[in-house]
Amino acid sequence: MLRRPENTIDSTSDQSFIPGEEDYSKHVNPKWTKLLSIIGIKRQFTRCEGMNLHSSDGHTYRDFLSGYGVYNVGHNHPALIRSLIEELEHRGPTMLQSHIPELAATLARKLTSLSGTHLTRTFFTSTGSEGVESSIKFARAYTKRDGVLFSEGGFHGLTYGALSLMSNPWWKKGFGSTLPNTVGTPFGDLDALERQLKTEKFAAYITEPVQGESGILVPTKEFLREAQLLCQRYGTLFVLDEVQTGLYRTGKFLAAHHFDLEPDMVILAKAMSGGFVPVGALVMRKEISDAVYSSVEKAFVHASTFGENSLGMRAALTTLQILEDEKLGERALVLGDRLREGINRIAERSEFIEECRGLGLMNGIEFTKPRSLSLKMLYAGFTTVHPGLLGQMIVKTLFENHHILTQMCGHTYNVVKAVPPLVATEADIDYFIEAVASLVDTMENTRAGFWSQGVKIGLRAVAG
Numbered sequence: 014m015l016r017r018p019e020n021t022i023d024s025t026s027d028q029s030f031i032p033g034e035e036d037y038s039k040h041v042n043p044k045w046t047k048l049l050s051i052i053g054i055k056r057q058f059t060r061c062e063g064m065n066l067h068s069s070d071g072h073t074y075r076d077f078l079s080g081y082g083v084y085n086v087g088h089n090h091p092a093l094i095r096s097l098i099e100e101l102e103h104r105g106p107t108m109l110q111s112h113i114p115e116l117a118a119t120l121a122r123k124l125t126s127l128s129g130t131h132l133t134r135t136f137f138t139s140t141g142s143e144g145v146e147s148s149i150k151f152a153r154a155y156t157k158r159d160g161v162l163f164s165e166g167g168f169h170g171l172t173y174g175a176l177s178l179m180s181n182p183w184w185k186k187g188f189g190s191t192l193p194n195t196v197g198t199p200f201g202d203l204d205a206l207e208r209q210l211k212t213e214k215f216a217a218y219i220t221e222p223v224q225g226e227s228g229i230l231v232p233t234k235e236f237l238r239e240a241q242l243l244c245q246r247y248g249t250l251f252v253l254d255e256v257q258t259g260l261y262r263t264g265k266f267l268a269a270h271h272f273d274l275e276p277d278m279v280i281l282a283k284a285m286s287g288g289f290v291p292v293g294a295l296v297m298r299k300e301i302s303d304a305v306y307s308s309v310e311k312a313f314v315h316a317s318t319f320g321e322n323s324l325g326m327r328a329a330l331t332t333l334q335i336l337e338d339e340k341l342g343e344r345a346l347v348l349g350d351r352l353r354e355g356i357n358r359i360a361e362r363s364e365f366i367e368e369c370r371g372l373g374l375m376n377g378i379e380f381t382k383p384r385s386l387s388l389k390m391l392y393a394g395f396t397t398v399h400p401g402l403l404g405q406m407i408v409k410t411l412f413e414n415h416h417i418l419t420q421m422c423g424h425t426y427n428v429v430k431a432v433p434p435l436v437a438t439e440a441d442i443d444y445f446i447e448a449v450a451s452l453v454d455t456m457e458n459t460r461a462g463f464w465s466q467g468v469k470i471g472l473r474a475v476a477g
């Protein structure tokens with residue numbers, strides 16, 4: 014049973030310094046430590062296991078964010094720790110750049126069997142952004158075209174190529190020019206997509222199959238299948254960014270598999286690491302890879318020092334093994350249904366929740382403007398201070414009152430993510446649902462600290 018703490022927000026508990034904070038502020042990023050303080054989620058986490066984050070203040074927080082999709086197998090999975098220790102003790106070549114890395118070979122074969130038999134080649138990366146950058150290079154080399162199409166509202170990473178595929182100006186402002194010949198079209202709009210594709214200027218159309226930061230938007234099967242067909246018709250590569258959606262996050266190995274797609278390239282990262290070693294992959298058709306590695310002289314024309322490192326390869330192989338052994342894709346499907354049903358039951362009676370949507374365990378709860386006058390005024394006050402204030406107060410309340418870590422979507426502030434590790438239990442999901450029920454009760458009380466503290470916090474944040 015969920016124990017419901019009183020509906021007050023303890024904003025004092027995170028005000029004291031935690032180990033490392035002073036040096037982090039001095040030498041890394043002072044605004045980050047300040048932000049965590051303001052939004053009330055600054056804690057010293059001392060031990061993380063599975064779903065749970067234990068903190069030095071004696072509390073256990075349930076992780077419903079998963080490092081934005083990193084912890085599909087949970088935190089510090091014992092089998093993963095064992096296999097990484099074994100790999101280190103093996104003392105083999107780690108990133109020699111002058112040999113044939115056996116683990117990279119095994120992992121690439123495995124990725125083909127899981128992603129689709131037409132995707133026979135892999136380029137290994139260390140991050141999702143690097144996968145996006147690489148996909149642009151491979152697509153240009155293969156098609157001999159320069160342009161790149163993308164879905165508006167998407168998130169692809171913060172390096173220049175990836176940034177060029179993002180319509181939200183917030184990420185780009187102040188950083189100078191991005192890649193030319195990159196064009197966005199509305200996610201879900203086939204006519205707009207075809208208008209661009211028809212020009213035959215585009216090497217690739219790069220899109221997330223389910224948009225994460227835009228508010229967990231699940232498109233229709235028709236849209237993605239038609240988009241793929243249109244790309245084929247006009248000679249543009251159909252590239253899926255599955256950095257968040259991949260590795261069973263949505264219930265299947267790739268979200269593409271829900272929609273019966275056969276993308277030309279797929280970008281993976283995040284959860285492949287098992288939460289330990291940065292590793293990603295760009296999985297593609299053979300002929301695309303051949304266009305880059307076109308001669309012996311060009312055998313290393315696109316490469317990355319850490320790309321095929323043994324620890325990263327081992328982390329990914331063991332992570333895939335755990336996902337299969339523990340049938341975590343099936344769990345994601347069942348638990349995702351349970352979560353959405355539970356929250357949508359609350360939505361039926363709550364003024365604040367529009368809906369909970371998603372696929373597998375990639376879900377978002379959309380909060381909306383209430384109908385009753387007094388609540389509407391409080392809501393308007395919040396949005397005047399900052400458009401993200403409501404979402405952040407929801408995150409803060411779930412964290413402080415219910416010990417649940419979540420976050421709002423990066424581009425759609427009124428959608429709060431529910432993206433737990435796939436090792437979550439039914440009890441974890443039920444706890445979350447009850448916490449959201451308690452949260453909306455709090456929000457419906459106009460005298461709750463939620464509203465009075467929210468404005469103070471928002472003003473502090475805006476003051477910088």
Ligand SMILES: Cc1ncc(COP(=O)(O)O)c(C=O)c1O
Nearest residue numbers: 140141142168169170254256257
């Ligand atoms: C869909 C998607 N693509 C790409 C990236 C970039 O990945 P990375 O931060 O590893 O560079 C992210 C990161 O959140 C992402 O969500």
